[in-house]
Amino acid sequence: MSRIEQIISDMEAYLDTCKTAPFSSNKIICEKDQLDDYLNELRARTPEEIKKYQRILQNKDSIINDAKQQGEQIINAAAQQAQQLVDETNIMQNAVDKADQYLNNSNARAQKALEDANNEAVQIRSSAIHYTDDMLSRLQNIIEHAIRQNNDRYQELMNGLQNELNVVINNRNELAGANGTDTAAPEGGSEAAAAQQSDDDTLVSGNVEDDGQ
Numbered sequence: 001m002s003r004i005e006q007i008i009s010d011m012e013a014y015l016d017t018c019k020t021a022p023f024s025s026n027k028i029i030c031e032k033d034q035l036d037d038y039l040n041e042l043r044a045r046t047p048e049e050i051k052k053y054q055r056i057l058q059n060k061d062s063i064i065n066d067a068k069q070q071g072e073q074i075i076n077a078a079a080q081q082a083q084q085l086v087d088e089t090n091i092m093q094n095a096v097d098k099a100d101q102y103l104n105n106s107n108a109r110a111q112k113a114l115e116d117a118n119n120e121a122v123q124i125r126s127s128a129i130h131y132t133d134d135m136l137s138r139l140q141n142i143i144e145h146a147i148r149q150n151n152d153r154y155q156e157l158m159n160g161l162q163n164e165l166n167v168v169i170n171n172r173n174e175l176a177g178a179n180g181t182d183t184a185a186p187e188g189g190s191e192a193a194a195a196q197q198s199d200d201d202t203l204v205s206g207n208v209e210d211d212g213q
Contacts, residue, residue, distance in 0.1 A: 078102025
């Protein structure tokens, strides 16, 4: 496992330990310094291709100027040699042809150097974007996984609290029914009250068993 993969695994483990933010089902509380440490180390481990791309972008003007200067130097050298050849009558035509050849070659080399630099910059930029997007995709998956896990825990907590609330409500209903036993029930209401009491007992018993599980 590479160091970058290890950092991502450590970050995922850390996010799993973060608590859910109060009154929120999709936010967690984490230490900013801890995340900064992970991100700083990821930046320190950035592949050399990205750094090379950054250096090329920063020095692009310098590369272009160097190519132009080299071209001008070649052109000047060709012009000087052409002038010397021109002075020699017997090889004047040859001097002109050679000067043209030098000029064409120098322009072609300068143009090729510029095109190569641009092509290399484009390729490195594409690699850097692809790599960064891949890292962000992994980080997105880590955060989404942490959010899903914390949502499940939050829902389990709310279900447990709801069960406890149902038990409390049912127990209060039982106490209210017991407190009114001396009061004469309306005609025809005793059976309904008994049925309601039986339903309440069953509901309380069921909730207590669920809570114990």
